[in-house]
Amino acid sequence: MKLIINASLPTSSAAFKRVNMLFDEKIIKISADDIPTEEGTEIIDAKGLVLLPGGVDPHLHILGEDATATKDIARITKAALEGGWTTIGELSYYTQSPVFSPEDVEKKKLLFDEHAYTATALWGHVDITDYPYHAEAAQELWSKGIVGLALAAPAPNPAISEISFTEIMDLFLDIYESDTAFAFQGYDHENHPEYSFIAQMDAIKKILRRMQENPIHIPRVSSFPTIEFINTISKRSDISFAICVNDFMSVFSPDYFKTDHACDFAESLELLFELVRTNKIYLLSNCTSLPREDTGHAEVFRGSAPESLAYSYLWVLSELWKNRKVPLATCIKMTSENAAKRLGIYPQKGSIDPGSDADFVFYNPDVNSHFISPEGQKVELTGSFTAVYVKGEQVAGDKFKTLRRGAFLTRSTNPKRRHNNRTWI
Template identity: 55%
Template sequence: MKKFINALLPTSSNAFKRVELLFDEKIIKISADEIACEDSCEIIDLNGAMLLPGAVDAHSHILSDNDSEAKLIGKYSQEAIKGGWTTIAEMSFRSKKPVFTLDDMKHFAALVEENSYIDMALWGNVNINDYPYHAEAAQILWAKGVVGIALYSPSPNPALQEMSFSEIMDLFMDIYESDTAFSFQGYDTESDSQYTFDSQREAIKKLLRRMQENPIHIPRVSAFETVEFINSISKRSDISFSLAMADMMELFDNTVNPAGYETDLKGYSAELYELLRTNKIYMITNNSTDNSDKYGELYKGLPPGLLRYSYTWILSELWKSRKIPLAHCLRMISENPAKRLGIYPQKGCLEAGSDADFVIFDPQGSTEFKLPDGSTKKLSGNIKAVYLRGTEVFNGKKIAKPSGSFVTRTNNPKRRHNKTTWI
């Protein structure tokens, strides 16, 4: 049993409240008054540091076709835990072993338990070669706790046969009653020969005509017109999207895009700032992967080293510098991703009963941030410590041994069944 004292907890306003927090692997109690605990309870004085939830990333793309899975999970999760990202959902689109079966799911779970420094969840895949049993196999994965079924068009992976839009739409109909959540990365391959902002938007429109009520998530949107379109229909369709951390860094730091994405967001900086300020952006993700161009523009991602700085960057550049409310910032990188994955309130919040995943943040400190182009930037604030399920795993300098766990979905992310899954 441990107890934090003199911790500053953020509220829904811009204010903080000084609290004590009692926890073991889970949060037991939070109170502005003194919390009684046993003599054996370890007292940890935060001396007025901010107590924040561990960040949740709805999708990384860690597993590759050219390196060992254990090595990759260790490499990325080390950077993640140093940056306060305590939970990440893997959405592998280049792995030699797509997640088609329960054995594939168990294989990934074992990799996490043996090698990861963070907790990890998993997106499943569809094996269209297994027709007509592909839909049933996807349903088994969903029933056993994957956070969603990832769809790609075109497929970036020879091990993942590309599904036509007709096959995707038939899949939606086959499992309509299951409430299964999906993600879609791609463009309208039937009318365009390459990815463009317009062809991505047309693909989304085509899917929504057949989606019925199942939740669907778009992992990366880099065009303002697509942002506006999804926001305009999100009350009628259970759809969410992510803005990329790399796009945010380019937009607000005026630097070369760290992931090399094509984006038109810089032309709409004032409009996008207003959406951020008014809580109209649902999620920001790292999209961590190697930055190989061989998979094309659609499947680029953020280099793993930036995981160490992205949480601090959000707090420094959006909250402190540009006065985006702290509550909005935390929703975009913790609460909302956890809700969309169906792992809230186990993850993504500071409440009694939630996992004791904490980031201890000093707003008066500073962090030297080195961009991939070699330039450096000083960020306001620094991460003093990170806790994973009640254990300090990063003390600001060193990380503990791997202690990550495989996380399965505990709630239904469908908006109709669970009002906590939407802003």
Template identity: 55%
Template sequence: MKLFTNVSLPTSSAAFKRVNVLFNETIIKISSDEIQSDELTEIIDLKGKILLPGAVDAHSHIITEKDAEKNLAHITKSALLGGWTTFAELSYFNPKPIFHLEDIKYWQDLIEKNSFLDMALWGNVNIASYPYHAEAAQELWSQGIVGFALLHPSPNKHIPTISLPEIMDLFLDIYESDTLFAFQGYDFEDDQEFSFQSQDNAIKKLLRRIQENPIHLPYISYYPTLEFLNSIYKRTDISYALNIADLMKFFSGIDLGQEIELDDPEHQLFELLRTNKIYMLSNNVEASSVPENVSLAFRGTTEKLLPYSYLWTLSELWKKRKVPLATVIKMTSENSAKRLGLYPTKGCIAAGSDADFVIYNPEKETLFKAPDGSINKLEGSIEEVYLRGNRVVQKGKAATASGSFLFRRNSPKRRYNTTSWI
């Protein structure tokens, strides 16, 4: 049993409250009064530093044909150093797609041997097994995967492309179970090459037939699509993520060579961020072994940003641009955990939640050399990271891998999450 004293804990307002936090693997008690326990093994005085929940990324893309174990270890270690404590792997290039229950066990073992952080899995739909594909998907869902990745066209030779009409039929087949889907791709029947407009066209076609299914869009970097999604969110159970690297380019000029079209005539993007109208932020991280000829629809961001991406959001959005800290936490932790059906185990600091903590010192500065060579000064520093009650990052060094496999526990539907983006 451990006890944090003199903790600055963010509240839903701009204020902080000074509390003490008693925890082991989970949080036992949070109180502004003194906490006593006969089982205490360690008392840690935070001296007013800010305690944040570990960051949650709803979709990583780090399992590939090559070096699956090495990629898991290397990339999750980088993420943990930056305060990311939970990933949900939505693999574009998985050599062993998650079609059946035994596939979950295979990747569960690999994750628990190699990952530095806790990980959940998105599953896949094998349309080639028609008419049994929907039944197989339901078996996976019942076992606790967080959702299904619908790739159109599929960049993976092991996952058959599922057409837009087949996706729409899938919605009809299993809509009653609240199954979460993630769509990534574009309308390649009308446009041979990916473009933001072809992605926009595919999304709009899908939404014509969507039932009550929750659907997530992992990567939006086109302001007209973002504007459209915000106009319909009350009528559909849809969520989307903005890529942190794209925001770095838009706000800070850190250019990784990616294409973005986030400019809007009235500069509303910042207002959406400020007013909690962006559901989540993601690293959209990919393994370095992804083939170079892959369509832009399935390109991700380098893992070199991971030790700084969470800190950048705190520095740029909260400290510099005055986006409320509670809103930043929602975009980087709370809403992702809710969408994955992992809340309140993950994504918050509350009694009963996993003791996943980031100790953040707002008084220090951190120098960040971006992959484009630019030197950036970030306000604040991440001093320590805890995963399920164990200190796993201290003085910029990570402990040995101790990640755990996560099963979905709750419904991912937005209407059940009364404090999230609705």
């Protein structure tokens, strides 16, 4: 049992609340008053440091070659943990071993249990060649606790057969009665020769014309008109999207960061910032993946370098909260709470509330952090993470040797709708 005293907890206003928190693997009690403890309880004096939830990234793209899977998982999840990201979802575009069956889930579980530094949830795939049993197989995956089914068009991976928009429509109809969540990435390759913002928008429109009540998520949107379109229809259709943190860095801190992904945010920067400020950007993702040789579909499925995991969460706090005065509660929603809701793991993750897992970070706003950007620039960010906790145990932090306490994470509930207003803040 551990007791944190004198911690600063965010509220829905700009003010902080000075609290004490009792926890073991889960948070037991939070109070502004003294909390009675048993003999032997470890006391941790936060000395006013800010207590924030560990970051939740809904989709990294780690897995590729089977031969390097263990090293790739360990390296990337360790970098994520040290950057304050305590939970991730693995959505594999290029894996040699797709997740088609419950047996595949078990294999990935062993992989994550033995090598991940973060809690790691899993997106599954659809084997359309298994017709007419593919829909039943998808439901079996959902019952095994995956956080959703990843659909891609055109297929970037020869291990996952091409699925047409008509077949996607049929799949939606086949599993209409469940709350199974989907992710879709791609473009309308039936009517466009290559990826473009318009081609992606046309694909999203096709998906929306076919979807039923199932939640659907677009893992990366890099065009402002597409953001506006999705926000316009999101109350009629349960659709959400993510913006890559690197894309934000490239437009809000252009002197230090670049993105190699097509992105038009600079053309509408004031309008984009207004959406950020007013809590209309649902969530952020690192979109991390390993470098790959170029393919015909590389642009739409291209990820970001793993190195940015070390400072992306801090960058959000430094640039958006401290520098541009975006409410801290909004930053928390974009980096943890909303992703946890969408993955069906809230309030177990992405929350600082009794009953939630004790996954959190201590943030010191008075000691700045220093990094070297991918372009070789020295970057100073306001604040630093002094300690990272997973299930009640410190696993990373200042002058602390990083520990591996990650494991496979199953979905604990159904995904929350995008406009779900429940919050711990």
